[in-house]
Amino acid sequence: MRVEGGRSDFESYAAARWSGLFRTAFLLTGDHHEAEDLVQATLAKVYLGWHRIRHLDVPDAYVHRALVNNNLSRHRKRRVVQLLTPVLPERSREGGQSHVEERSLLMAALATLPPRQRAAVVLRYWEDYSEHQAAEILGCSPGNVKSQASRGLRKLREHPALAGYVAERAVRGGGPR
Amino acid sequence: MNGQPGTGPADGMEDVVRRVLGEAGRATEVPPWSAAAVRKRVHRMRRRRRAVIAVPLAAVVAATGALLLPGRQTSGTEAPPRVPARPRPPASPSPSLSSRPSPAGPLVVAPGARVALGHGVWVTLAPDQYCLDHGPGSERECHSVTGRHQRRGSLSLDVSDDRSYQFLMPVYVGPGKPTRIVVRRGGSPAADEARVVTLPGTPGFVIAYAWRRPPPRQDDGPTTMTAYDARGHVVATFEDPF
Numbered sequence: 001m002r003v004e005g006g007r008s009d010f011e012s013y014a015a016a017r018w019s020g021l022f023r024t025a026f027l028l029t030g031d032h033h034e035a036e037d038l039v040q041a042t043l044a045k046v047y048l049g050w051h052r053i054r055h056l057d058v059p060d061a062y063v064h065r066a067l068v069n070n071n072l073s074r075h076r077k078r079r080v081v082q083l084l085t086p087v088l089p090e091r092s093r094e095g096g097q098s099h100v101e102e103r104s105l106l107m108a109a110l111a112t113l114p115p116r117q118r119a120a121v122v123l124r125y126w127e128d129y130s131e132h133q134a135a136e137i138l139g140c141s142p143g144n145v146k147s148q149a150s151r152g153l154r155k156l157r158e159h160p161a162l163a164g165y166v167a168e169r170a171v172r173g174g175g176p177r
Numbered sequence: 178m179n180g181q182p183g184t185g186p187a188d189g190m191e192d193v194v195r196r197v198l199g200e201a202g203r204a205t206e207v208p209p210w211s212a213a214a215v216r217k218r219v220h221r222m223r224r225r226r227r228a229v230i231a232v233p234l235a236a237v238v239a240a241t242g243a244l245l246l247p248g249r250q251t252s253g254t255e256a257p258p259r260v261p262a263r264p265r266p267p268a269s270p271s272p273s274l275s276s277r278p279s280p281a282g283p284l285v286v287a288p289g290a291r292v293a294l295g296h297g298v299w300v301t302l303a304p305d306q307y308c309l310d311h312g313p314g315s316e317r318e319c320h321s322v323t324g325r326h327q328r329r330g331s332l333s334l335d336v337s338d339d340r341s342y343q344f345l346m347p348v349y350v351g352p353g354k355p356t357r358i359v360v361r362r363g364g365s366p367a368a369d370e371a372r373v374v375t376l377p378g379t380p381g382f383v384i385a386y387a388w389r390r391p392p393p394r395q396d397d398g399p400t401t402m403t404a405y406d407a408r409g410h411v412v413a414t415f416e417d418p419f
Contacts, residue, residue, distance in 0.1 A: 015212070019207045022205070022207045022208070023203075027198060027202055032206075032208075040211075040214050043215045044215050044218035044219045044222055073336070103197060103204065106198065106201060121198075122198065125198050140320055141321035143321060144319070156190065156194060157190050
């Protein structure tokens with residue numbers, strides 16, 4: 001590693017961001033190993049450009065952009081695999097879902113979203129990025145983020161794993177207003 | 178909110194997703210940070226970059242040798258010539274997959290005209306956006322140029338690929354009038370000349386496209402681009418390690 005004065009700087013930065021990036025990667029991929037691989041590969045690429053990236057006003061946005069783009073690139077190359085993977089967990093019909101069950105339903109539903117929609121949903125509702133910030137990361141317009149996130153939410157709502165859950169909450173009046 | 182029942186956040190779906198994503202994210206067990214693992218990847222990527230540069234150079238040397246010795250026969254012990262992977266059959270007349278400069282000049286199109294880019298991809302330009310589609314039944318993907326987070330006078334690059342081809346789409350936003358854009362990826366000395374598609378006059382942006390075979394490795398190194406105007410002057414450059 002030959003980036004002058006950058007190595008320890010980079011390692012401090014990466015160590016501080018590791019948990020957050022890993023969690024985002026997990027929500028983007030739905031798989032621990034893939035998430036770890038994605039973050040490591042992204043940070044390695046960041047390192048190669050660190051002499052430039054470290055001087056950016058908002059390196060985090062750049063690194064998130066790299067993470068999301070790397071993930072999108074992987075998705076394109078694994079289209080065939082993607083078609084084989086979605087498996088929905090059996091949903092309890094008894095009502096009263098546990099948080100763990102909610103999470104597994106959500107992850108199953110997220111897995112069916114096209115990668116850009118999934119990224120838009122994760123950036124907007126997990127990272128709490130504004131449409132403008134998410135647009136910068138995804139390299140598109142805020143309007144495009146808005147429509148991708150909205151389509152993503154619609155698909156999540158219509159997904160068999162979550163549709164019943166949302167309806168149940170509406171009947172119980174438990175959904176946030 | 179778009180006002181349609183069940184399609185906006187009014188039924189609480191936005192909040193449900195926010196809450197459950199938050200719980201899922203926080204509940205995720207995070208493996209320990211390993212600087213060594215990242216360092217190992219950096220070394221691997223650097224080795225790959227060197228290999229990517231070395232292979233085409235070797236090919237040039239071999240080709241030069243063949244030209245200097247026209248009567249030379251290929252023996253059974255020599256490596257066979259590399260047969261390129263067969264690209265996906267084009268759905269419409271398309272540019273070939275190659276790294277050769279395209280002889281065609283910029284394609285000037287009317288606003289709203291649907292232009293075939295090859296391999297089942299079409300583009301439509303408007304004064305404030307460009308839209309890509311993949312034929313009947315596919316969703317049109319529109320990208321605003323005015324709302325785009327791209328500095329005026331700069332280039333950006335969209336790349337999509339699968340196993341058989343890679344679609345490169347440079348986008349220039351600014352007052353210049355690029356007529357050709359050259360893309361280099363993966364530290365390779367071979368360049369892809371993207372064909373410029375533009376609206377008449379000075380529309381404030383141009384798009385360009387090129388098809389190429391995917392690089393042999395996923396970690397294929399930095400991308401650089403240069404846009405030139407009709408007189409060969411550099412209008413904009415781009416460099417991105419991703």
